[in-house]
Amino acid sequence: MPRTTEHTDRPAPTPADREVVAGRLLAGSVKRSYNPVVDLDWDAPLVEGRYFLPPAVLSLYGTPMWESMTQTQRIELSRQEAANILSVGAWFENILLQALLRNLMHQDPTSLHTRYVLTEMGDECRHMTMFGRAVAAMGAKPFQLRWHQAVVVNLLPKTFRGTMLWVAALIGEEIFDATQRRVMDDPELQPMMSRLMRIHVTEEARHIKFAREGVRRRVAGSRRIETWWVGTIQGVGGPLLQRLFTNPAMYARAGLDPKEARRQALSNPYFREMQRRGFGDLAAFLEETGLMRSPSRAMWRRAGFL
Template identity: 55%
Template sequence: MKDTEQNAQRLLNGSVRRSYDSAVDIDWDAPLEEGKYFLPPHLSTLYETPLWHELTPAQRVELSRHELANLLSVGHWFENVLNQALLRMIFEADPTARHTHYALTEIGDECRHMLMFGRLMEKIGAPYFRQPKAQLAITRKLPGRLRGLNLWVGALIGEEIFDVWQRRIMDDPGMQPAVRRMMRIHVVEEARHIQWAREGVARRMRYASWWEKESLGRMVGFGGQFFNDQLMHRRLYARAGLDPDEAYRQAAANPHFRQVKQEGFDKLRRFFDEQGIFRGKARERWRQAGFIA
């Protein structure tokens, strides 16, 4: 446990040096800039499809507005699930331990991120997306299931894929300034969360039982389709003023967006391979969902 405490102390030190408060670190009063995107065009689910080429520049910007609102909505519920799981983890933990202190620090970070996501949706004028009842039934149960190895792997799936895309957004001068600033804040703080979760996976894999590794390794395969269902759905396209069925059909068959998903998952996939996470048909399920070539 000495290494665990040392790692937690190092992350706590980093939190002191580089943490943000979006209430003052984002200029919420600055007006949106005409013609600038809310997501880079190449990250759109419809980029380079026949439908994309039919859209006017204004329609493409409007699509990006709702695609960003969708991603922020997913981020909001995921941070909520993660916080509940972390609170369960430390319920009986030593309150003097640095590991407990960093868990509480991350919970604080995630609360500020949820607030930041909500304020950005309000600013861009796009309502949040509620999960359909079937998906909501699953996510409501997740906090109680995210324990041990499940917690760390689940955290990485929710954080690392988005992290790859966020880094592109924050460096793109064609984006709305408030969006770029929010992404930069999130990238800096999530880097510590990702590091903590990776250390948690590596540590847990050293002493987890065969059953824990095997059950998680098989169950993780279902994460690919569940994650994919959050990224593109008919409600998103309907809000953007498009034919929802046709837009969904083209997005689902879009080879460009399939490549975007693979690039987002590649770093995490390599880590899972190093740790021996995938078991059974898990890798094939992620491939079927478009995250592995």
């Protein structure tokens, strides 16, 4: 089959371009990286009356259930939703680290590309530490995978290869990143969460740049069948994220009826708008690179992201 090209006039990235991008990102990492162990004040007390996620991004915001809740109940819901999202973040970082490490086995260990991958892996390890400490600091418990979910998650790193590796990285990074950028300066947010988001956004910007360049390189140099396959299957991320964002366990921990809470969340226009805004930039990028085919588009739309 003939090789594919991007749907834009952008020149196809070359191996030399890959090294240039990696070198630039390495320089950025030297100038602006964080160590959450010392860059977050873990001993600072929580601020009474502040949320762990701003009300407007909570899954039940604006629903009848939300209107019936007290301020204390709403803050508790924000604690549990934040703990859930941080747990999901840790799961994803773990999957990505495993996939990147497998990929490095076949790369030139002297290249700037490899050096940046290792730098990114260090960032992600620190992020996992930061997420875990934040869950503990907010007085919550992490959410765990069920056994059948754990089976699937343990298989995923083996399937993330080529274009799919970089697209999966973007699905796990960009949607969270877009939401964090909008809310990290919210005055109702706990200072610890605001600082955590700022650190994460700063470092994820480099990771997203790296993954996008990886996608462009693969699309320009891969056969049409790979682009068709990734463009068809990547929409599975939509229902998966929808399920994770409306985890019944977090509603139960917040003292709510989990089935009714999830039902109201899934029909909540505010929640759907939040999902669409988070996915907007990534959706446009996937369209641009020819990686948003009809089956995936339908799955993202059905899950409320389009």
